[in-house]
Amino acid sequence: MRVVRNVPDLVSARKEMGAQRIGFVPTMGxxxxxxxxxxxxAAKLANRVVVSIFVNPxxxxxxxxxxxxxxxxxGDLEKLRRRGxxxxxxxxxxxxxxxxxxTRVHVEGPLTQRxxxxxxxxxxxxxxxxxxxxxxxxxxxVAVFGQKDFQxxxxxxxxxxxxxxxVHIVGGPIVREPSGLAMSSRNARLSPEEKxxxxxxxxxxxxxxxxxxxxxxxxxxxxxxxxxxxxxxxxISPVYADVLRASDLAVVPQLEGEVLLAVAARVGVTRLxxxxxxxxxxxxx
Ligand code: AMP
Numbered sequence: 417m418r419v420v421r422n423v424p425d426l427v428s429a430r431k432e433m434g435a436q437r438i439g440f441v442p443t444m445g446x447x448x449x450x451x452x453x454x455x456x457x458a459a460k461l462a463n464r465v466v467v468s469i470f471v472n473p474x475x476x477x478x479x480x481x482x483x484x485x486x487x488x489x490x491g492d493l494e495k496l497r498r499r500g501x502x503x504x505x506x507x508x509x510x511x512x513x514x515x516x517x518x519t520r521v522h523v524e525g526p527l528t529q530r531x532x533x534x535x536x537x538x539x540x541x542x543x544x545x546x547x548x549x550x551x552x553x554x555x556x557x558v559a560v561f562g563q564k565d566f567q568x569x570x571x572x573x574x575x576x577x578x579x580x581x582x583v584h585i586v587g588g589p590i591v592r593e594p595s596g597l598a599m600s601s602r603n604a605r606l607s608p609e610e611k612x613x614x615x616x617x618x619x620x621x622x623x624x625x626x627x628x629x630x631x632x633x634x635x636x637x638x639x640x641x642x643x644x645x646x647x648x649x650x651x652i653s654p655v656y657a658d659v660l661r662a663s664d665l666a667v668v669p670q671l672e673g674e675v676l677l678a679v680a681a682r683v684g685v686t687r688l689x690x691x692x693x694x695x696x697x698x699x700x701x
Pocket of ligand 1: 442443444445449450451453454560561562563564565588589590591592598599600601
């Protein structure tokens with residue numbers, strides 16, 4: 417595996433790959449099986465795999481955890497090597513953005529109005545900007561993103577379409593701990609007690625999904641059922657619980673088709689998110 421740390425080296429490594437099918441997995445590092453499942457998926461869809469590890473300052477707001485975001489470059493590179501990755505791009509912020517960089521990719525409309533778009537102002541512009549620059553440097557055939565960050569995945573699809581970036585975007589399923597907790601780099605900061613408390617997120621999603629299975633179609637009722645679980649759970653500060661149309665994250669009063677259940681909460685100082693997509697068959701609605 418080749419490791420490059422600056423843009424000129426990335427561009428020349430990419431040039432050497434020529435016209436092969438390139439699979440790309442952008443990450444912020446501290447890699448776990450969720451990330452590595454995306455690497456495996458990229459390897460199935462392409463014949464060269466590129467992974468970036470970059471904690472992008474643009475997507476962190478003031479008072480968020482940019483400085484304390486967990487990092488383990490040596491461990492990450494070892495995991496990628498064992499997974500057969502061809503090229504790892506590991507730039508610093510100074511190496512990644514050119515001096516005087518002043519361009520932002522701004523995404524508006526329903527896709528960014530709820531969930532993390534509402535609770536982390538500027539976050540998705542930071543994501544859209546880094547992904548656009550990464551795509552134009554790496555020029556992947558296919559890029560793989562986790563459904564763990566469902567809103568991010570839909571926004572990346574939108575940006576790719578709107579700017580004509582021409583990348584095939586693929587979503588990989590959420591990988592979970594045996595307990596049901598969605599894997600996240602931020603889980604490393606949870607104490608054993610907080611890891612148990614964090615299961616309130618999956619319980620809230622279960623509650624929402626069960627309400628739908630029982631026939632509830634009013635979005636507000638499902639939303640309230642999920643919120644109640646978060647509010648009642650010890651050690652949890654709810655950030656949001658929401659139910660939206662999965663395709664465009666629009667608010668719909670009456671649920672049908674593919675529905676996104678999404679939750680976010682703070683467990684101690686750690687902000688966690690989780691989601692589930694539920695399909696309501698026509699005949700059931
Ligand atoms: P991050 O390093 O958190 O920016 O995540 C990099 C990529 O890995 C994103 O596309 C995430 O959606 C994805 N990812 C993170 N956690 C998981 C998980 N538990 N299962 C599947 N994909 C994940």
